[in-house]
Amino acid sequence: MNSNISEIEKNGSKNQSTEEQFPKLSIATYVWASILLFAIIVVMLNYIASRHYKRFDLTKEKYYTLSPKTINIIRNLSANIDITVFMSMTSNLIGDVKEILSRYKSFSPKIKVEYVDPDIDSARFELLQKKYGIRSGTLPDGREISEQVIVVSAGDRVKFITPGDMTEYDFGEDPYASSPTLKKFKAEEQITSAILSITEKEQTHICFTKGHGEWEIEKADKKGIGHIEEILKRDNFKVDSFSxxxxxxxxxxxxxxxxxxxxxxxxxxxASKIEIYVREGGNLLLFLDPVIDSGKFIPLGLEKVLAMGGIETKNAIVVENDESRLLPVSGVGMETFVTSDYGEHQITKPIEGIPSLFRIAIPLNSFNKEGVSAVALVKTSEKSWGETDLEKAGSGETPEKSQEDIPGPIVLGYAVQTQVSEETKMQKEDKENGEKGKDEEEKDKKKEKEARGRIVVFGDSDMLSQELFSQLTLANQELVVDSIAWLTERQSLISIPPKNPENVRLNLTNSQMNTILFWIFINMPAIVIACGIIIWWRRRK
Incomplete structure (x- = not known):
């Protein structure tokens, strides 16, 4: 019996030692498995992050967020774009430029960005200077630089952007202030424009009429719209004017x-020349004004042209009586007002909720016409009216609505699409019969069938002034530029307002950034692994 008891005790001690060893092995396995699992999770998260790139703009004014038009352009690039930034890492613009360009890269693998610091990599800087023809501080187009320039290139086509192109400073009362305030940041506007310029093969030709008191595209004075010419040329348009x-x-x-x-x-x-032009599929943009002689409205001479699009003008001056749309400025009457009451159209979709300013406008009206589609772009409030009494409108006193006046709301702009007339197509076919083969005739017929003219008309031209274009709180520039984009069928035409630099940012030096990255990617994982090893070692003992 004693021998049986001792045998049981012996077997029990063996089982106990086995049980003691089993948990120890399980803990060790658990620790190493946890470390391996953690490493796998880190690798997988990095892989997913690299495949699904997403950046967030936490600035109040979305300072670094690219516009939908820019995103559309860079997502549909057909050529590789190289962007070389010649800028010192100590420049006050380098942080903003890097952030903006990182967002360009995130939307297209065709965009490659290189940074060259003239202070650090002087050899590389000199090499690229020769490549792009930058002579010690002077660009090929004659503009002066201080070794800071962004070069956007696609093959042999090159575009230069200087810090002066991207920024606008406020010097206050001292034009020689050493630390002026950054007023506007136009990097996205300039970079996207440069990409458009070097990727589009042909320039679109825009012609301005003159000889009837029109705003002059070549001038930048009170009656000049040189600022519009600058915008159009920046977007790779060819601009011309003629009588x-x-x-x-x-x-x-x-x-x-x-x-x-x-x-x-x-x-x-x-006017008949314009009629023929539209009938043959030409596109027309009109900014109309009341024409007055001897205190009376007189015809504009464009009535037949407007009728082609089912549009007519009214002999009146638009007056707004909604106080929320009037300007709180002394001396500004009810004929100057803002409105954000836009219609549903490609032109107005990007500016929903942003007001445009109009001054001394004439009412527009549409009527049914076969083969014509007209959409109201912008209108006034129901409290407005069209003042038909010129003497009352020009008296300087607050006008009152009468029975003869045109009731609101009043349409200030229309977008019209017209089919090319059958008469014009038949004339062209008759003229070309016998001169071309059947195949060519069929192609021409198909082309004429698809051709159509587009018309946009506004009852105001003061909306073109540089004063209104420069107002960030107004959509005048976007309304005009988006109209041109629709008329020329260039929806990629950019109308990107400058960014307001008033935002709160945390500026870190390269050394501080490296310290943060070291703690996140090295120290923290190392601490977790060390804790796991210590726990395992103590339990093993």
């Missing part, structure tokens, strides 16, 4: 004809 009296017909090369206001009516001969 219709000097041309037998409007050149076919003109993709868009613009009448930017008028002080004198168009002659019947000049």
């Amino acid at each position: 219709l009296q000097e041309k037998p017909k409007i050149p076919a090369a003109c993709k868009l004809l613009v009448v930017a206001g008028l002080e004198r009516p168009f002659s019947e001969k000049d």
Whole structure:
């Protein structure tokens, strides 16, 4: 019996030692498995992050967020774009430029960015200077730089962007202030424009009329719209102006004809040239004004042209009586107002909720016409009206609505799409019959069938002034530029307002960034692993 008891005790001690060893092995396995699992999770998260890249803009004004138009352009790039930034790492712009360009790269693998610091990599800087033709502080186009420039290139086509192109500073009362305030940041506007310029093969030709008191595209004074020419050229448009009296017909090369206001009516001969141009599929942009002689409204001379799009003007001045739309400025009357009451159209979709300012506008109206589609772009409030009494409108006193006036809301702009007339198509076919083979005739018929003219008309031209274009709180620039984009069928045309630099940011040096990265990716994982090893070692003992 004693021998049996001792045998049981012996077996029990063996089982106990086995049980003691088993948990120890399980703990060790658990620790190493946890470390391995943690490493796998880290690798998987990094892999997923690399495949699904997402950045967040936490600034109040979305300072670094790219506009939908820019995103559309860079997502549809057909060529590789190289962006070389010649800028010192101590520059006050380098942080903003890096952040903006990182967002360009995130939307397209075709964009490659290189940073060259002239202070650090002087050899590389000199090499690229020779490649792009940058002579010690002077660009090929003659602009001066202080070794800071962004070069955007695609093959042999190159575009330069200087810090002056991207920024606008406020010097206050001292024009020589050493530390001016950054007023506008236009990097996205300039970079996207540069990409457009070097990737589009042909320039779209826009023609402006003159000779009737129109705003002059070549000037930058009170009656000049040189700022619009600058915007259009920046977006790779070819801009020209001419008098219709000097041309037998409007050149076919003109993709868009613009009448930017008028002080004198168009002659019947000049108006007929515009009619023919539209009938043949030309696009037309009109900014109209009331034409007054001897205290009376007189015809603009463009009535037949407007009728082609089912549009007519009214002899009145638009007056707004909604106090929320009037300007709180002394001396500004009810004929100057803002409105954000837009219609549903491609032109107005990007500016929903942003007001545009109009001044001394004339009412527009539409009527049914076969083959014509007209959409109201912008209108006034129900409290507005069209003042038909010029004497009352110009008296300087607050006008009162009468029975003769036109009730609101009043439409200030229309977008029209018209089919090319059958008569014009038949004339072209008759003219070309016998001169071409059947295949060519079929192609021409198909082309004429698909061709259509587009018209945008506004009852105001003061909306073009540089004063209104420069107002960040107004959508005048976007309304005009988006109209041109729709008329020329270039939806990629950019209308990107400058960013307001008023935001709160945490500026870190490279050393501070490296310290943060070291703690996140090295120290913290190392501490977790060390804790796991210590726990395992203590339990093992």
